[in-house]
Amino acid sequence: MNLLRSRFVQAVLVLVVAFVFFRFGIRPPAPWSVLTLYMSIVLLAVLIYVSSDSDSWREFMWPIRSTLVAPDKGLTRLVLLIVVPLLLGYYAYTQAAAKPQAPPELRAVHPAPPASLQFRGKEIQITGLDNPLRRDQAGFKKHVAAGAETYIRNCVYCHGDNLDGKGHFAYGFNPPPANFQDPGTIAMLQEAFLFWRIAKGGPGLPKESTPWNSVMPAWEDRLTEEQIWQVIMYLYDATGQQPRRWETAH
């Protein structure tokens, strides 16, 4: 019990508990840079606490001081003098011998769509555009079924049977295919945005979205306007997502 009353042991315990909590208690795991920041704050707080009055500070420093000067701690001193430099040397070795990693590809994932686009020579206004097939409520099922067929014959290789971006070509490409089940993709986009992305594909992306890397074909070469709107209906229907609406300007 005496050990627990020592200021030094208390400080070390607080640090260990804080580290274990930050490292394993947070889901998904926090990156090391964040962990380092949190631990610095905890360390600072502990130092302020133990140095709040001179008695407390002396008590905290006592084990450190005694290790440095006490005649009966000679062996501990020797061990520390050998082990600590070796550990730091090993750390320096792992840093110096580390293999470089491929640099990350930074890109805008959802760039702003153009106000209008040329679809096979026809001008289509994107801003404010809604899926024209949604007006045909009687034909909803027919359109979704047609969209499903277009999807499985063209899109499934990358975007996957389950629309989760895990098609059998998916793992070979970077950036990876969009995961439509993810609420961060089609659920936060207007249908007209999808129309633009499907019609113009990778080559139609602005520069900040790295058009040279995207494997998405420009589907205007292969699909009709109606087929693209049908696929879009299928994407929302099959994932149970709702398209984002245009804000009414008032």
Added chain:
Amino acid sequence: MRSPVLAVLAAVVLGAPALAAAQAGDAKAGKAVYDLKCIGCHGEKGDGKGPAAELLMPQPRDFTTGLYKIRTTANKVPWDQDLFRIITDGMPGTSMPSWAVLPDKDRWNLVAYIKSFAADKFKEAPKKLELPKEVGSSAESIKRGKEMFEAIECHKCHGAEGRADGPSRAELKDEWGHPIPPANLTKRWTFRGGASRTEIATRLAAGVLGTPMPTFIDSVEKPEDIWHLTNFILSLGPESPGYATLVTVTAVSDAIPDDPNADFWKKLTPNNIPLMGQVIVDPRNFDPSVDLVSVRAVYNDKEIAFHLTWDDPTQSTEDPAKKLFADGISLQFPPQPSSGPERPYFLMGDASDAVYLLRWQNGKGVTEATANGPTKIAAIQGAEASGKAAYANGQYRLVMKRPLVSKSETRPTFTPAVFMPVAFQAWDGGAGEGGTKMSLTSWYYLRLEEPQSSRRFVIPPIVAILTLAVMLLVVRVANRRA
């Protein structure tokens, strides 16, 4: 049958095996899931003729025959668990994905529904497959396995080293008359029914129904030979391809050998890069033949060399009379490294931005070209590149060399410690691949490592000595104060 208690009772009464507890599914409920998730490939009638079927290789399963590739039974009838497992895990190397995202109940209902397409085939009860006692792997067992591999003529289809290049390859047809390639035994991660020891042994013992892969339990000399064969197959290749995200070019000081079979190359770690089908420009390639290339690369003060290894079951050169294409492979770089992130379009550039290709074609050797798109490739005059290829047992090995520095605008210069974009394309002429029908990658990075620096041997001792000095100083000061 909604209650789990009833389901367990039913399993006990019907004498279901002790694998995973089978649940009795509801075929009607299964149809609802089937119509949403399976119909696109397997078709409304379960005959494997969904709208996507014609584009898929291997073809989707025809449930109306009741024949299932992957089963753990001694007769032709699979356990319900066998069907459940394939729905759950999918089939590697095919278009069948894992449906683990569906609730268990849905998957058991699907099992009941797909069985209903061939109800009469399931009247017979599944018969338990008894595998012989397991034999662990050893040099001796692998040797015995290799003997058996030849004795029961596995190599006729799978090839002498297992790379699916056996002489019977071209004649193989499945139950429905579609051509079906043999498995490449060096790529375990594409095994349809799984790559564990037991799974491989089970495939050997029970065969793969609907394909030319027969049941071997009675053909081997002794039942335990199944395990020797399994151990031999496991020795043919790695467990997983361990794909690279960066191609590292090693610095060397000696001359670089031209011979692709030289020991020099075996000592280098391969960077394994996956290739996918080109599905942007017609004709598209939905079933790419070359799915992996292993890259080993080195440079010295004069030149850079790439050693490429890839599997191709058929060696072919261009033959317009027979409509045959040449096998080939190419490395793609931007003509000049750019300072920003911009680079040419990954699919061989476009009209405004060209790419540089360092390529090899069977019969033509190593050449350099500039491309402004996959159909606009122009050879670069004045050859600077050279190379040599070797083909054996379904595998190409190729060395391509080039000077490190280039003064021309169309060829890049390679600089150590700079990240250089690189992409790959490959063609298996024997599989009808040529032109835009190819397998490819998007952009990767290549990096020439700095010439062997002694940094990692110098810095650590300095750090250690400095730490020791500081610690000694602290001890001294503390003692003086005390």
